[in-house]
Amino acid sequence: MGGNMDGVTVINHPLVQHKLTIMRKKETSTAGFRRLLREISTLLCYEVTRDLDLTVERIETPLAEIDAPVLEGKKLVFASILRAGNGLLEGMLDLVPSARVAHVGVYRDHETLEAIEYYFKAPEDVSNRLVIVVDPMLATGNSSIASIDKLKERGAHNIRFLCLLAAPEGIRNFHAAHPDVPIYTASIDSHLNEKGYIVPGLGDAGDRMYGTK
Numbered sequence: 181m182g183g184n185m186d187g188v189t190v191i192n193h194p195l196v197q198h199k200l201t202i203m204r205k206k207e208t209s210t211a212g213f214r215r216l217l218r219e220i221s222t223l224l225c226y227e228v229t230r231d232l233d234l235t236v237e238r239i240e241t242p243l244a245e246i247d248a249p250v251l252e253g254k255k256l257v258f259a260s261i262l263r264a265g266n267g268l269l270e271g272m273l274d275l276v277p278s279a280r281v282a283h284v285g286v287y288r289d290h291e292t293l294e295a296i297e298y299y300f301k302a303p304e305d306v307s308n309r310l311v312i313v314v315d316p317m318l319a320t321g322n323s324s325i326a327s328i329d330k331l332k333e334r335g336a337h338n339i340r341f342l343c344l345l346a347a348p349e350g351i352r353n354f355h356a357a358h359p360d361v362p363i364y365t366a367s368i369d370s371h372l373n374e375k376g377y378i379v380p381g382l383g384d385a386g387d388r389m390y391g392t393k
């Protein structure tokens with residue numbers, strides 16, 4: 181699956197790494213970026229769900245009756261941090277179509293880099309479900325930390341965080357705030373620049389997927 185250090189799993193599957201490289205290229209088009217994001221998110225979803233518990237269900241094939249494996253427990257919740265999280269969400273829903281979806285709107289104040297909440301809508305019973313929080317970029321960690329604060333206030337306690345790229349500074353902040361939440365990422369990049377962008381990164385993920393710049 182990948183390297184595991186201090187609560188961070190780096191998903192270094194060759195297909196993930198290859199697609200990520202194309203996404204990083206500045207000349208990759210909006211359409212190309214969006215398609216790759218959808219593809220890569222199914223692969224990331226595959227890895228973040230790899231150890232889910234199974235139970236068995238009695239079924240009949242055309243030939244025999246068997247106890248066959250099915251996922252145990254309640255349906256998953258995918259929690260998208262708006263707006264860039266939605267880019268990861270679509271591919272994940274391709275793979276787990278019955279998942280419930282939460283939307284958390286936090287934006288970064290570009291002056292202070294603080295996370296400000298403007299939207300929150302989640303399924304009622306998040307406390308009984310595995311919640312996989314998605315945001316392509318773990319930069320300062322402020323928006324993901326604030327989003328998970330809100331989900332925990334609503335009772336969520338079984339949480340994983342999935343991103344495409346993480347900065348070491350963001351990982352440190354995130355772990356300090358939510359040591360119980362494991363991080364899954366395709367890459368740990370070098371550092372944050374003075375504007376809070378991940379270097380080398382891929383730029384502004386929202387702008388790149390929606391063509392807003």
Ligand code: URA
Nearest residue numbers: 319377378383384385
């Ligand atoms: N958000 C982005 O979209 N890109 C970064 O590099 C950092 C935060």
